Amino acid sequence: MVARSANVSRVAVSRAFNPHTSLKPEKRALILKVAEELNYTPDRAARALVSGRSHLVGVIVPDVCSPWESQEIDALTTALQNEGFATLLFKTRTDLSMDATLLTYMKGFNPDAVIAFVENVKPTILAGVLDRAVPIYVHYPRETEAGFDRPDADGPLYDRLNVLQYAGIEQAVALMQGYGAKRLAYLTGVYRSGASTAREDTLRKVMADRGLGEPIMVVGDFTYDTAYAATVDLFRVGDGADAVFAANDVGAFGVIDALRHELKLRVPEDVKVVGFDDIEQSHWKSYNLTTVKIDLDERVRALVRLILRRLSKPSAGALEETVQTRLVVRGTVG
Amino acid sequence: MVARSANVSRVAVSRAFNPHTSLKPEKRALILKVAEELNYTPDRAARALVSGRSHLVGVIVPDVCSPWESQEIDALTTALQNEGFATLLFKTRTDLSMDATLLTYMKGFNPDAVIAFVENVKPTILAGVLDRAVPIYVHYPRETEAGFDRPDADGPLYDRLNVLQYAGIEQAVALMQGYGAKRLAYLTGVYRSGASTAREDTLRKVMADRGLGEPIMVVGDFTYDTAYAATVDLFRVGDGADAVFAANDVGAFGVIDALRHELKLRVPEDVKVVGFDDIEQSHWKSYNLTTVKIDLDERVRALVRLILRRLSKPSAGALEETVQTRLVVRGTVG
DNA sequence: TTGTAAGCGTTATCAT
DNA sequence: ATGATAACGCTTACAA
Numbered sequence: 001m002v003a004r005s006a007n008v009s010r011v012a013v014s015r016a017f018n019p020h021t022s023l024k025p026e027k028r029a030l031i032l033k034v035a036e037e038l039n040y041t042p043d044r045a046a047r048a049l050v051s052g053r054s055h056l057v058g059v060i061v062p063d064v065c066s067p068w069e070s071q072e073i074d075a076l077t078t079a080l081q082n083e084g085f086a087t088l089l090f091k092t093r094t095d096l097s098m099d100a101t102l103l104t105y106m107k108g109f110n111p112d113a114v115i116a117f118v119e120n121v122k123p124t125i126l127a128g129v130l131d132r133a134v135p136i137y138v139h140y141p142r143e144t145e146a147g148f149d150r151p152d153a154d155g156p157l158y159d160r161l162n163v164l165q166y167a168g169i170e171q172a173v174a175l176m177q178g179y180g181a182k183r184l185a186y187l188t189g190v191y192r193s194g195a196s197t198a199r200e201d202t203l204r205k206v207m208a209d210r211g212l213g214e215p216i217m218v219v220g221d222f223t224y225d226t227a228y229a230a231t232v233d234l235f236r237v238g239d240g241a242d243a244v245f246a247a248n249d250v251g252a253f254g255v256i257d258a259l260r261h262e263l264k265l266r267v268p269e270d271v272k273v274v275g276f277d278d279i280e281q282s283h284w285k286s287y288n289l290t291t292v293k294i295d296l297d298e299r300v301r302a303l304v305r306l307i308l309r310r311l312s313k314p315s316a317g318a319l320e321e322t323v324q325t326r327l328v329v330r331g332t333v334g
Numbered sequence: 335m336v337a338r339s340a341n342v343s344r345v346a347v348s349r350a351f352n353p354h355t356s357l358k359p360e361k362r363a364l365i366l367k368v369a370e371e372l373n374y375t376p377d378r379a380a381r382a383l384v385s386g387r388s389h390l391v392g393v394i395v396p397d398v399c400s401p402w403e404s405q406e407i408d409a410l411t412t413a414l415q416n417e418g419f420a421t422l423l424f425k426t427r428t429d430l431s432m433d434a435t436l437l438t439y440m441k442g443f444n445p446d447a448v449i450a451f452v453e454n455v456k457p458t459i460l461a462g463v464l465d466r467a468v469p470i471y472v473h474y475p476r477e478t479e480a481g482f483d484r485p486d487a488d489g490p491l492y493d494r495l496n497v498l499q500y501a502g503i504e505q506a507v508a509l510m511q512g513y514g515a516k517r518l519a520y521l522t523g524v525y526r527s528g529a530s531t532a533r534e535d536t537l538r539k540v541m542a543d544r545g546l547g548e549p550i551m552v553v554g555d556f557t558y559d560t561a562y563a564a565t566v567d568l569f570r571v572g573d574g575a576d577a578v579f580a581a582n583d584v585g586a587f588g589v590i591d592a593l594r595h596e597l598k599l600r601v602p603e604d605v606k607v608v609g610f611d612d613i614e615q616s617h618w619k620s621y622n623l624t625t626v627k628i629d630l631d632e633r634v635r636a637l638v639r640l641i642l643r644r645l646s647k648p649s650a651g652a653l654e655e656t657v658q659t660r661l662v663v664r665g666t667v668g
Numbered sequence: 669t670t671g672t673a674a675g676c677g678t679t680a681t682c683a684t
Numbered sequence: 685a686t687g688a689t690a691a692c693g694c695t696t697a698c699a700a
Contacts, residue, residue: 010688011687018679027685045676049377064398064407108378256620285591285592344694356669378694384675673699678691
């Protein structure tokens with residue numbers, strides 16, 4: 001240990017770098033000064049070994065490059081960095097399944113917490129593999145106007161972030177209906193995605209309440225290309241629709257482009273389109289998309305709060321945070 | 335150590351997990367089986383302490399959420415994961431400067447290598463702070479038709495990836511000129527960005543060679559909104575242009591939208607537009623952008639090769655890889 | 669092939 | 685307020 005030889009003794013250095021330890025201020029200052037000159041930084045691996053805290057947060061995503069994910073990772077990384085953590089990124093295979101291999105692989109890095117944006121894994125499996133790290137789920141509970149369901153009577157069984165979609169979807173449907181839409185289609189996300197099925201459930205409820213019947217189902221997978229092709233199908237093979245509600249913004253872009261460039265229909269005059277997420281690209285003039293916004297900053301703050309609370313009280317009961325959605329009105333409904 | 339109590343002795347477990355050690359096959363198999371049952375994984379922090387290899391690769395970016403960066407991070411994470419590494423993500427402040435604080439912070443995590451996509455930091459500084467990790471630069475050398483300059487006579491001074499832009503830019507200018515463009519504007523990237531200034535230099539050279547004079551300079555910063563506003567300015571306050579070459583695709587989208595939606599000009603009939611990068615969004619029908627492509631997979635493979643070669647031979651001279659660019663022709667020139 | 673012992677850089681405990 | 689010592693979980697000599 002360099003700093004020590006240049007200076008005084010051993011553990012003093014450790015104390016100098018830990019705020020809540022007793023050390024004469026002048027001594028601390030001296031040590032920090034020498035440390036800086038010697039370009040010394042405490043080794044977090046060694047620290048992790050004894051403290052049990054790696055200050056690493058594992059983030060598992062299927063696609064870093066989809067705009068919503070990347071914007072979330074961006075915000076999350078910033079927030080974690082401010083709290084002294086670093087983001088450790090892992091990608092699932094294309095099939096969205098988070099297999100045991102990846103989990104085991106990640107476990108080796110000893111993350112303090114794991115945020116799973118992938119839904120196709122049972123909480124029990126994640127918790128089983130990662131004995132040390134605490135997993136956090138993004139959950140889309142079933143809702144009504146009155147509030148949201150709790151499948152587990154006494155609070156959640158795992159730490160989770162509830163995303164409440166009712167308000168935003170209700171507003172979206174109301175707007176489309178207000179502009180005369182009667183035959184409403186829903187473009188799904190990827191097969192069995194929790195986010196997409198929750199959106200579908202809520203949409204069905206809202207539409208039924210408003211006398212709009214059932215949505216016309218269009219199968220997508222959150223990507224542009226699939227949305228584009230599915231929309232062409234809907235109008236060429238199927239009976240079309242006068243409004244399309246997409247499970248995410250990128251899908252909505254595919255719908256709009258298929259409508260305008262392939263089917264020569266006007267948006268919003270002939271067909272209205274609403275998306276979900278409100279990503280950066282949604283305000284681009286070519287799309288100018290009306291969409292249900294999830295407040296990213298709020299969502300990320302909630303996530304970070306969850307992590308910090310859990311780490312400061314490892315034995316606490318399951319934690320929970322809740323964020324809302326709301327409609328952002330732009331130019332694709334009118 | 336759990337696995338040991340359940341089984342036989344101590345170091346045997348370590349050997350079981352390291353392929354190139356001598357251990358009776360049946361014993362290894364037994365240990366691995368027991369380990370799996372006990373959900374045991376070797377602790378990489380502890381391993382890093384003694385081996386000096388953390389298997390962490392630090393990636394520093396200004397914006398995870400810009401499409402190009404996120405696509406690169408995505409590909410890189412996949413590639414690193416396949417080689418037994420994990421991506422450790424760090425974000426610079428908005429001003430693009432990579433201050434010593436961040437570097438020191440990162441150093442604490444002991445990455446084996448660092449990829450700096452940020453350009454506003456001197457190689458000497460990076461190398462000085464990160465004594466253990468090897469930094470890798472993305473470099474845009476000055477080029478002519480004949481080849482590219484080496485500012486350093488005997489190969490590079492630091493490991494780096496050279497991105498050769500001449501071919502792609504030459505093709506782009508030829509295409510625009512071929513369709514009758516005479517007054518060509520260049521939309522820059524962010525102030526003092528190496529990528530942007532290298533593109534500008536090459537563009538000037540190519541234009542001069544083709545008798546097109548100097549480009550009309552339009553100041554951007556790689557973002558959509560700035561590109562949009564700058565384009566409106568160029569045509570409302572300035573004298574316009576009949577072709578715009580943007581330093582990146584997102585900027586090109588801003589140009590196109592300003593042209594079409596604000597200035598009521600047609601692309602490509604009235605103004606031709608070319609971008610740079612070929613991101614996923616560039617083939618979206620609303621833009622259908624003609625652009626200079628950097629082959630992402632090739633680029634990422636080169637980066638990973640650089641890392642692996644450096645780690646396997648820490649004392650080797652400075653390493654170098656080179657990737658090309660080429661024009662992808664779509665619908666914004668014609 | 670296998671086990672023993674030492675040590676990687678840090679912090680917690682117990683002294684002083 | 686400060687120092688000595690042990691321990692965190694692992695790997696790499698060296699010895700058997």
